Amino acid sequence: MGATPVEGGVEFAVFSRNGERVDVCLFDEAGEREIARLPLPRRSGDIHHGFLPGAGPGLRYGLRAKGPFRPESGHRFDAAKLLVDPYARRIDRPFHWDPILAAYGTETVHLVPRSIVTVAEPDLTRRGRETTPAFIYELSVKSFTMRHPAIPEGLRGTLAALSEQKVIDHLQHLGISHVELMPITAWMDERHLPPLGLSNAWGYNPLNFFAPEPRLAPGGEADLRALCIRYAQAGIGVILDIVLNHTAESDEFGATICLRGLDNAVYYRHATDDPGRLINDTGCGNTLALDRAPVVQMAMDSLRHWRACGVAGFRFDLGTVLGRTETGFSADAPLFAAILQDPDLANALLIAEPWDIGPGGYRLGEFPAPFAEWNGRYRDDVRRFWRGDPGAAGALATRLAGSSDLYAAGHRGPQASINFIAAHDGFTLSDLVSYAGKHNRANGENNRDGDNDGHSWNCGIEGPSGAPAIAARRANDVRALLATLFLSRGTPMLQAGDELGRTQSGNNNAYTQDNKEFWLDWERADGELIAYVAKLAEVRRQHGILGADTFLTGQPNPNGARPDVTWLRADGHALSDGDWHSLDALGILLAEENEAMLILINRHSGAAEFVLPDAAEGKGWRRVLNSSEPKADEELVGGRLTVFSRSVSLLIESSAA
Template identity: 50%
Template structure:
């Protein structure tokens, strides 16, 4: 029976026992360590048999589901040659699907000869449960809501305290009601797989609250998902029942074992030379294309299969809609650089389970040729930082930004038409977990990361932000109003753009991180969403523009405009923008006239989206629609008839429909 499933990694449960397998080319020997039900007492240490293909395998009779285990790998310890074998280190199975406890950083995890048995989580033997696969709910053009599970739910007043901060809390009726109110199509969960703190954080009494420092690619972190895959599966099912998909943000580009002075937890101890990139002819020097100390060799056949198996695990075991890949160029890196049609990216798209899932790339890393926006193979969607910066700079009133704004609104055809592309694959966003919150974008001209313990040296210095007159929090009503107006304008612009849309949880209500634009290490009130402090007017405005996006088909369509009646760019005169107006450095207005299907009337209509970034009102002359009259659309639900002219208030975006 065991011959039916000869896996290269993991623990496979059979009726009579468990088969363990792990891959290592350079280890002299690998031992299986078995622990009692507490995970604290080792009761067996068994040598594994090496097979052809560098797989080490062992079947142990009588073991059951829930058995706790780890590996020890022996061999040459010569870090200068890329070899880190140290049998004193207990290692987590790269294929572990459940851990009995979270990772906790301890300096001894990186000291040669220091036994780490009592410092390490133990993998647990699990029984796979498969869901009935359904088509992903999320479709390109929809609204993605980026969620950090703990910060989003830990202060929610309606969620039971025992459930706050967990994946299960996302299925609470109050959370679902909020998601549906603002029209979320899919939640994108920031990393929920097991991670470890960076070594500099514990001395600062800080902790990684984002999870972008993984150790195990499949095992869920017990702090966020104490119920394991069953909890994730149940939450996905409950969200799907409400029409909301789930996308997982996964990190395959590096591990928390870090650089030369880091820890030995899993891949490093099993076969560092095979699993990570090293400088050519300097095997002891790790490549740092990620900025975290190491870079996973995603083109290695074992790692490639581990990535594929991890993705399949979450689709088959929980039914997720798709994935967002952190620093995704690493998935396409080979010894020759980034290859869009390389083996790992192609393997993901070609897999029979994964082929219909949503795939989203963060299309940059810090290595050579690391900026790859627009170069990922279709149907990958890509985070578009160009759109982010152009919209920010437009509303900051930078010069020469009218043309870039129009390009962003139209889906960035200049980027995504490469290689014969005919449709946008852009994920448009204005703020994400990394950087200022949307409110901080209009409240701070400079980053304020002092709480991170690095003397404000960390984080991006150029945020294309502005403070509306005072740096940080204020009680001045006029400045509060200006900031709210700017936030409304930014949100309106974002949801009026062609492509998929992403908003970070809490930004619809004006959450703040007090100017911290690198808050990964602030697992506290700095990042936790204060539900009682959210701005109801902003939430209502967000719900309004999302509803408009769903009502008018033009926004969620992905094909590029052809200019044959589908879009027209107008100035306040109502006439097409002239070359002179496009080339006016500080031109402060823009009109976008669209031909679209109206989901309410089920007829083809004209829709005008009018932008005014100046500090004074501007009148727009609207062309006569083919039918009768223009109406101004508002969050109140009332549409007001207009004459031939409409006044666009200062610092605002308005929507008018001709019907």
């Protein structure tokens, strides 16, 4: 599919079931002047194809499709619209919204990027099952690099900037195993943003699933390939956040620029009782019909393409759409079946955002193995506990133990749970403890956009505060949240910038904020917080009991050894069922054959004294982590330990001095 260089020329192949004719429009070397328009002369089933002799890599071209314009039947062909090849692996300029793109019969050649014929590069796919992530770091290429003082200005905002040694040093210092790049495929602003002077900063609005965004990758896929090679040498895997659920062509008032112009009725899902009405399970105006063969093929070809560029795997935005059919969500949906039978993709890292906004869209825990999932329940339950919600301790324990309520039935272990407290979509970690509600007026929607219940709180007063006491309380809460994340079973994920103390001034939906105020401020980075996150990751690496892929059960051990977990009150006694509702302080004793550790959690506004359980013969308890005093020296602890207000301590069992 697409344009393929072969001996003597270029083969073109384009899908259009309902189209009558597909033309290839050729442009000069600068991509400015159309020099020829050639109909694809042959058709095999739904594939229009032909051979262009004498052509080769670097050729700039576009497509046009002739067919019926009957919106009430789902058909929106418009030969006046220049179309980007959905299989183009490179485009020559970014997409920009213009109302003309949605006006039937109006020429758009001056607005649409040109597709570029590219030569096939060597396959960089890493064979065999990918290594399970130990620590995922989610980042936006532009936000991460635009204000980094060690990155040359000419590289800032690009994939190449991420290869700078200072960036890699930071990732390695933190102990990152995998970087999860927010979308890098070519995207376009939502149509309401340009009139407001805003632009899409996140990239979750794609128009092509093969071509990198030219602003992020001026060198095309070569830039991603170079990054994957560089990171592999540094021991870091690259995960792509990929958007296969919708396109920027949006609803019936949106653009005709790619799939809509080639076969709107096939590529997008329409209401069964109203073929002209687009299904909007994504909230973005349209939904890809990923249960239809040509759409499944396009998705699979896209995933294989990115794997060949060297990526370790994928995070699927609004992943429920991947499993949707005409009858709803199914773990046996065609795209899942295609991925899981593929000898390479089945071994890649597969991470689903397990929800969309359609009927029955929240499917956390229901994706087939080996998919992992963003665990939104983990995020909410941890936030609710530390906010002080009554009865939240029991839910916290379930999340600390690996979320067996979500994954055990599908025979998946804790590593299926991607644990996070903050991500791109929501408050930053610093804002989570500084704002009781969202402050999104800068987004131009009167504060209506974004999550209305982020389970956030403010320590002292709402918003920024110069008061040292309030700043200290907020920093204390952030450290306690981070300790909870790294001491939980499952796979921890951190949003880039949270280790710097990043703020978005309470904006919990900052996709419209592509500006200096929202790019990471490296000059004001909190060095102590960076060191604290690095220490948490190191503790987790050193103690395999924290990352084990088995659920904690608390069942008695038949050989008389300790259970894998014992839940304790502050007085040292085991928790009973009646203790959980009003619990503010608890201990978690973890035990394996050769290792034991004790996690002490206190969300009280005052200190709590814990009675420590007996250590094994010849051993004692040694504190290795204290979230309220992260720089405190390690110490040997006797039979009792005071844990300060709203903090977490970690003790390991070690040989007595």
